[in-house]
Amino acid sequence: MKAKLSRLIKTKEPVEPSHVSSPDEVEQQKWIEQGGEILTFEGEWCVRLRTTYPLDEMYHDFAFGDARLMMHRTEHPFFTVDLEPEQVLFMDTETTGLRGSGTSIFLIGFARIQADQLEMIQYVLPHPAFETAFYYHFLQDIGDEVRFVTYNGKSFDWPQIKTRHTFVKSRVKALPSVGHVDLLHAARRLLKPRLESVSLKAVETYFGHGRTDDLPGFLAPMHYFQYVKERNPEILLPVLEHHHADCLSLVSLYTRLSQLVTTPETDFGEERAHWLHDLGEQESALKEFEQLSSPSKRAVMRQAMLLKRTGRMEQAIPLFESLQTIEGYVELAKYAEHKQKDVELAIDYTERAMELLEKKRTVLRQTIVREKDELEHRRARLERKRL
Known part of the structure; x- marks a missing residue:
């Protein structure tokens, strides 16, 4: 019996745990099945999808x-x-x-145009405690100098990144040198008169690309909080x-927006002109104003003022007169008094402005x-000059 037991003990294979x-590991495998890549750093990890x-x-x-192509061709400053x-x-x-100091970013993404x-x-x-790995790999990938094209990113996304970076900056690289093309500002400039809202969703819909099932x-x-609780990537797929x-x-x-401000054939001429005016592009703005077939009074006033500033007051006079506004008559009175030395004409323009003021309601x-x-x-001073 002892010999039999001895043989059984010797032949029994050890069981590996x-x-x-x-x-x-279970969560990471699920991400891999979704096409994700697991990136690690100092005991933390995040996911990259490409x-x-x-x-x-x-x-x-x-x-x-x-x-x-537009990046190479556009001459519009914005x-x-x-x-x-x-x-x-x-x-x-x-x-x-x-908003609030407790706000954190759980998803950063970008599209980048390469040669081909x-x-x-x-x-x-994947977890709020893994921000170091999250920002380490994002910053490593984008390089030391970038230009962001965003939608409200200059006021929201990038400041949020800078805020969260302060918590991990001792362990990751410094933030890059950045510049911004914030398309929200462009949408406001061009579309605000036409839309009640200039949210990205509203702008997409305006151009015929409203999303369904989004x-x-x-x-x-x-969705993110539920994902963190259940550790199931499928919960985040809609996000x-x-x-x-x-x-x-x-x-x-x-x-699209670059094209709107660089193509004369589009019906955004007045918006283009006002934008160039505010950017200080005087000659370009004047060209746009001159091409308008039905300019608003604001556009005519701005065109006239640009002509005045650039020493072309003779061209501005008929524009000021066509406005029949207080502001236009005041500009004409100034010119009549100081340049034309015609006090009677200056008084006439001033009195026209005062007549309009009497009718003005505000x-x-x-x-x-x-x-x-x-x-x-002004009138009293001119009256004294006339004496």
Whole structure:
């Protein structure tokens, strides 16, 4: 019996303990199955998702490569970028809220136009405690100098990144040198008179590309918190799709808005003229104003004032007269008094302005009183000159 037991003990193979996957390993495998890449740093990890598109693929009426061409061609100061297209990132973020020190970014992504393709990259923060790995890999990938094309990114996305970077800056590289082309400002300039809202969704709809079955942005934080709780990437897929579409939309919108301000045939002439005026591009603004077939009074006034500033008052006079406004008559009175040395004409223009002031209605009574005082002072001074 002892010999039999001895043989059984000798022949029994040792049992290897089975490997039990950790929760992180299970979650990482799920991300890999979704096409994600697991990036690690100092015991933390994040996810990178990458998709590429050919430059001739169409999106919202434009090929991705059109944005690259526009970067090289545009002379409009707002849309000009001073770096190579590879350093221009069409960037967007998703956050856990819109304000407050507790707000954090859980998704950063950008589209980048390379020589032969458009590259779309998204970084996912799998756990709020893993921000170091999250920002380390994002900053490593974008380089030391970039230009962001965003939609409200100058006021929201980039300041949020800078705020969160302060918590990890001792362990990751410094923030790059950046510049911004914030398309929200362009949309306001060009579309505000036509739209009640200039949200990205509203602008897309205006141009005929309203989204269907898209996750509303305000639901993104709820999806993220549920994902963190259950550690299931599928919960985040609608957010990733929404964010992915936002970034690609920025590429198309950059092309479209650039085209609107550089193509004379479009019906945005007055908006282009006012924008160039505010940017200090006087000659370009004058050309735009001169081409308007039905300019508003504001446009005529600005055109006349530009002509005056550039020493072409003789061309400005008929414009000021056509306005038949207080401001126009005041400018004519100034010119008659100081340049033409015609006191009688200056008095005539001043009295026309005062007649209009009597008919003027405004909620701000102080404005009426101030304007009246100024005109009476001008007339009294002119009357003394006439004596």
